Amino acid sequence: MTDTPIKTHRDGHVLEVTLDRPKANAIDLATSRIMGEVFTAFRDDPDLRVAIVTGAGEKFFCPGWDLKAAAEGDAVDGDYGLGGFGGLQELRGLNKPVIAAVNGICCGGGLELALSADIILAADHASFALPEIRSGTVADAASIKLPKRIPYHIAMEMLFTGRWLDADEAARWGMINHIYPAADLMAEARKMAALLASGPPLVYAAIKEVVREAEDMKFQDAMNRITKSQFETVEKLYRSEDQLEGARAFAEKRDPVWKGQ
Structure with a gap:
C-alpha cells in the first residue's frame, strides 16, 4: 500500500504493518478502520502466519488517539471498525502470533495497541505511558489488560499518575520481552517472525x-x-x-x- 496511513509488506508467511501518519502516528477513526481491515485480512489468509506491527520513523510508535482529529469532530466513541481501536484489541478469532516492534514513544492507545500483541520488542529509546488521566479520561483497555500483565501496583501507578517508563523499566516489570538498539529493532523483529513462521x-x-x-x-x-x-x-x-x-x-x-x- 502507498497512499494510506497504513503500509503493509508481505515477506513469505510474514506480514509487516507500519503505522505511518506524520507527525506522530496517532490513530483517527479512518485509520483505525483501515487497520481493522488489514488485520482481518491477515487473520483470514491461510498463507500468512505472523504479523509485525510497528510505527514509521524513529520517534513515535504510536501515541494513541488522534486528539486533533477529535477536536475536529472524530467522536471518541465513533466507529473504530473491525477489531475495535487499532484493529487488534477486539478482533475475534485472531489465532496467529503478532509481534509489536516499538520504535519510540508508545503511550495511551498506542500502548493498548502494543499490549494487544503477543510479543513486544522495543528500541532502547522507547518509552511507555498512559497519560489519559491528564486529559480527564480513562485508558479503558489498558485498565483491563495492564494489571494482569505487570504488578498491580505498578499498573495502577501508571494509570493514576500517567508517569513514563523507559524501556529498561518496562522490561524489568515484564511489560516487554526484549530491548534492542534502534538500528537493530526491525531486523530482530523479522528474525523473531521468521522463527515463528517456521513453526506449527x-x-x-x-x-x-x-x-x-x-x-x-x-x-x-x-x-x-x-x-x-x-x-x-x-x-x-x-x-x-x-x-x-x-x-x-x-x-x-x-x-x-x-x-x-
Whole structure:
C-alpha cells in the first residue's frame, strides 16, 4: 500500500504493518478502520502466519488517539471498525502470533495497541505511558489488560499518575520481552517472525485460543473444556496432518514440514 496511513509488506508467511501518519502516528477513526481491515485480512489468509506491527520513523510508535482529529469532530466513541481501536484489541478469532516492534514513544492507545500483541520488542529509546488521566479520561483497555500483565501496583501507578517508563523499566516489570538498539529493532523483529513462521501454525492457534478463553476460568474448568473437545483449534490440531507430521519427524530425526492442515 502507498497512499494510506497504513503500509503493509508481505515477506513469505510474514506480514509487516507500519503505522505511518506524520507527525506522530496517532490513530483517527479512518485509520483505525483501515487497520481493522488489514488485520482481518491477515487473520483470514491461510498463507500468512505472523504479523509485525510497528510505527514509521524513529520517534513515535504510536501515541494513541488522534486528539486533533477529535477536536475536529472524530467522536471518541465513533466507529473504530473491525477489531475495535487499532484493529487488534477486539478482533475475534485472531489465532496467529503478532509481534509489536516499538520504535519510540508508545503511550495511551498506542500502548493498548502494543499490549494487544503477543510479543513486544522495543528500541532502547522507547518509552511507555498512559497519560489519559491528564486529559480527564480513562485508558479503558489498558485498565483491563495492564494489571494482569505487570504488578498491580505498578499498573495502577501508571494509570493514576500517567508517569513514563523507559524501556529498561518496562522490561524489568515484564511489560516487554526484549530491548534492542534502534538500528537493530526491525531486523530482530523479522528474525523473531521468521522463527515463528517456521513453526506449527495449528499449535499457535490452539495456544492463543486456550490462553484467551482460559484467562478468567479456573484451571480445572479450562482443562475440562479441552478434554470435552470444546476448543475448536485444539480439536483441529489433534485431527490434523501436522500432528502426525510432528510425530513422524521426531521418529525420523528430521525437521518437520508444517502445512497448517
